Amino acid sequence: MTELKLYNTLSREKEVFKPIRKGEIGLYTCGPTVYDFAHIGNLRTYIFEDVLKRALKFNGYSVKHVMNITDVGHLTGDMDMGEDKLEKGARREGKTAWDVAKFFEEAFIADLKKINIEMPDKWTRATEYINEQIDLIKVLAEKGFTYKISDGVYFDTAKFENYNKLSHLDLDTLREGARVEKNEEKRNPTDFALWKFSPQDSKRDMEWESPWGIGFPGWHIECSAMSKAELDDQLDIHCGGIDHINVHHTNEIAQSEVAFGGKFFNYWMHGAFLNIEGGKKMAKSDDNFLTLENAFTKKGINPLVYKYATLQTHYRKPMEYSEESILNAQSGFAHLQNQVRALGGEEGYIIKEYKDEFLKAINDDLNMASALATVQEMLKSEYENTDKLATVLDFDLVLGLGLNNLITNDLSPEIRNLQKLRDIARQNNNWTESDRLRDEIQDKGYVVEDAKK
Ligand code: AMP
Numbered sequence: 001m002t003e004l005k006l007y008n009t010l011s012r013e014k015e016v017f018k019p020i021r022k023g024e025i026g027l028y029t030c031g032p033t034v035y036d037f038a039h040i041g042n043l044r045t046y047i048f049e050d051v052l053k054r055a056l057k058f059n060g061y062s063v064k065h066v067m068n069i070t071d072v073g074h075l076t077g078d079m080d081m082g083e084d085k086l087e088k089g090a091r092r093e094g095k096t097a098w099d100v101a102k103f104f105e106e107a108f109i110a111d112l113k114k115i116n117i118e119m120p121d122k123w124t125r126a127t128e129y130i131n132e133q134i135d136l137i138k139v140l141a142e143k144g145f146t147y148k149i150s151d152g153v154y155f156d157t158a159k160f161e162n163y164n165k166l167s168h169l170d171l172d173t174l175r176e177g178a179r180v181e182k183n184e185e186k187r188n189p190t191d192f193a194l195w196k197f198s199p200q201d202s203k204r205d206m207e208w209e210s211p212w213g214i215g216f217p218g219w220h221i222e223c224s225a226m227s228k229a230e231l232d233d234q235l236d237i238h239c240g241g242i243d244h245i246n247v248h249h250t251n252e253i254a255q256s257e258v259a260f261g262g263k264f265f266n267y268w269m270h271g272a273f274l275n276i277e278g279g280k281k282m283a284k285s286d287d288n289f290l291t292l293e294n295a296f297t298k299k300g301i302n303p304l305v306y307k308y309a310t311l312q313t314h315y316r317k318p319m320e321y322s323e324e325s326i327l328n329a330q331s332g333f334a335h336l337q338n339q340v341r342a343l344g345g346e347e348g349y350i351i352k353e354y355k356d357e358f359l360k361a362i363n364d365d366l367n368m369a370s371a372l373a374t375v376q377e378m379l380k381s382e383y384e385n386t387d388k389l390a391t392v393l394d395f396d397l398v399l400g401l402g403l404n405n406l407i408t409n410d411l412s413p414e415i416r417n418l419q420k421l422r423d424i425a426r427q428n429n430n431w432t433e434s435d436r437l438r439d440e441i442q443d444k445g446y447v448v449e450d451a452k453k
């Protein structure tokens with residue numbers, strides 16, 4: 001079997017993936033700030049993470065996936081200045097910050113389902129981990145890494161050696177980037193807020209008591225506190241979009257390595273941007289903002305076409321959105337669906353030759369364009385339709401294009417999926433996972449019997 005290689009932003013190299021524990025991998029993906037709808041740029045990052053998680057499972061690992069919901073503390077300025085995005089959303093909508101968070105969290109989950117993204121095992125909302133965040137700041141304070149100024153408690157980045165280990169930028173460049181927002185009281189431009197104080201003259205919807213005064217946590221502290229709380233020592237892979245490298249993830253690493261000691265996550269992976277024509281990043285703050293609803297559903301285009309389109313571009317390369325590229329993806333995806341439908345409903349055996357090729361592609365840092373080329377080669381080959389069907393449905397465990405919904409036979413797509421995951425676990429001698437999956441299938445009212453083949 002080919003080794004799984006993933007590009008690690010920490011080393012700027014493709015590395016052979018080595019899990020901390022043998023059976024289960026911890027995966028933490030930075031989630032949405034729920035003050036508005038997700039745009040299709042955000043969704044590109046979540047699709048990359050979904051493919052990653054599915055590829056890990058395809059390699060026989062079980063994955064414990066945690067995704068946060070930022071429902072407080074993410075300010076409009078990257079450097080802890082400006083307004084809380086949730087409070088801003090609340091004013092815009094004429095609702096409380098709590099209601100805004102709930103509404104856009106639900107909208108976000110509905111979007112993920114439309115593009116067949118698997119749900120994480122655990123959603124963590126920042127507002128539900130306030131004590132953990134306060135405890136973490138206390139540890140940082142005890143170790144002498146914090147200081148208090150008029151608007152909050154800050155982390156002193158000058159005290160942390162290797163502050164630039166993730167960004168690989170020299171410290172002057174990082175400081176220059178941070179200087180865009182002036183806060184004269186900070187000791188260093190890159191210092192960041194751990195706890196912000198509520199304004200003196202008004203009451204926020206979301207605020208809590210703390211040893212330093214009433215206020216709310218800074219944005220970066222939530223991901224450190226929640227990943228540690230939920231994954232503990234399974235800190236394998238941490239993901240986000242490339243815009244998180246220089247500030248958010250850099251700060252997470254600094255505060256976590258100080259507080260917990262040792263390395264905070266072994267692999268850091270980042271997805272490149274979806275740009276609009278002309279190379280400009282799609283952003284929530286701009287008018288160029290397209291949602292799944294207005295770019296796809298409203299036009300009668302299956303949202304899965306977007307997932308199919310993103311698979312053509314490697315996740316570390318910028319992708320340009322254009323109506324033309326979506327039309328091409330639409331016909332490509334329809335063609336694939338027709339090819340699968342034409343195979344009938346009966347599944348034979350997975351074709352090893354093509355499975356090896358497919359694995360080689362995904363294990364080369366998720367080369368999905370090459371994986372899709374293998375799908376086409378396989379479908380055009382001389383093998384039996386039954387075997388082609390078994391193979392393409394097996395590949396769809398990674399592609400996540402809902403191809404099993406096109407097939408009609410006695411088992412539901414859900415049961416077929418569980419059965420396939422169990423086959424993979426068994427092939428990899430992962431008996432705990434295979435037993436767990438057998439129980440899950442049996443709980444749904446089926447009997448599982450293992451025949452020779
Ligand atoms: P946010 O809701 O703004 O915190 O962003 C959610 C996720 O989307 C983060 O991982 C960002 O890095 C990512 N992201 C933001 N804009 C883009 C874009 N244009 N293309 C791809 N990913 C993006």
Ligand code: ZN
Binds near residue numbers: 029030031248
């Ligand atoms: Zn985060």
